[in-house]
Amino acid sequence: MRWEVVAWGALALLLFAAEALAPGAFMLWIGIGAAAVFALVAVFADIPVLWQVVAFVVLSVLSIQCYRRWGKPRARQSDAPLLNRRAEQLVGRVVPLQQAIVGGQGRVSIDDASWQVSGPELPAGTLVRVVAVQGSALVVEAAG
Template structure:
């Protein structure tokens, strides 16, 4: 009867492929473990099997939630802003390639130009990025000394 648990395990793990989310994977692992237990104790009753499977499923899902999931979701140090380029520019200094008039202008960033918002400044003035609003960099004037 152990093979029934292994079939259930394969169906659950296969279901995880169709509906990803890790939940069915860990219950499938619990079903596979139940098949191994039933191989060792072949005369276990149906109620005992259900109870042991429930415990295995709870323990495997809990282990995923507390041990595996935090490691998967952890962002390596230094990569917090990896896909948010604007935030990577905060604190850096650039030169205006279009004067800031009425609070809007452009600054040369690398080989491109970014929209900037800040106090009115002339063309060529150095600015420092102090924040970001969508795709517009908020800047302040930099004293050249």
């Protein structure tokens, strides 16, 4: 067995193993380029090493481009877009003020959690509607 055939086969296996250990669908496509050169070198014995490397680069780039064009999954719309955005899930809720809004700042209690709120000056106990989220604070207005 010629050393070039063994080298390209080993490189392809190494790249496939790297993809398996750190998945990201990138080493796989370079490994496919190496496997293609392995097949070429196994069939055609007189390809110079420089042309083998050129073929490897070209085939790797082509396989990556094929993946990006046809194989890459399209971004799907989530059925729960607010899943990990807890504060934004509260927009529209009406709750009583736990602490009066003084100087634009107050607190409400929603589902066993205390939230800082900002809005117009209102006394404790007033029903407020969450209208937006600003950073980690809820923006409220008087409900009604």
